[in-house]
Amino acid sequence: MAVRRRHGCRRPPGPRHRARRRSRGPGRRGSSRPSSLASREAQYDAVLEWGIPDHSALQRLTGIQCPTLIIQGDDDLMIPTKNSYLMAGLIPDARIRIYPDAAHASLFQYPAEAAKDVNAFLG
Structure with missing residues (x-):
């Protein structure tokens, strides 16, 4: 309230x-x-x-026309790293950055590196 x-x-x-x-x-x-x-x-x-793959959603990823940056930690228990690689393979012009020994909040575990990667992607 x-x-x-x-x-x-x-x-x-x-x-x-x-x-x-x-x-x-x-x-x-x-x-x-x-x-x-x-x-x-x-x-x-x-x-x-939750864990059941939606193949129609995966196919729709191929229609994304914008450059895409996928950032994830390699120790993410909520989203398996293999799914990020799958997304990066399906999205045209996608880049992927996996942070070592990082969990679901990898942006907070690697703030300087994440900022640098995002700035390089946008720049």
Whole structure:
């Protein structure tokens, strides 16, 4: 919840507001409520479908007409590195940069190198 300020600007609630919301107790607005059965089933379905390749989406990658830079860490547990190589092979004029010993947040693990690679790509 955000608090409305003058001229329609919004700012996040302050610490006193958050403390008030926590003190309301169970069953009231702001408390932790269990999710509905429908939302739990949708989340379960999404997790099950996560690793299933979508061949039509892969084919659409060949239609990208812009130069593309793919950056990833070689220790990314969310997106396997082989998928980045697959994307780079399907996208015309794609370049790929894999950072060693970096996870999903490789841009934060190699900020100077990532900035240099992006600037070189854009330059």
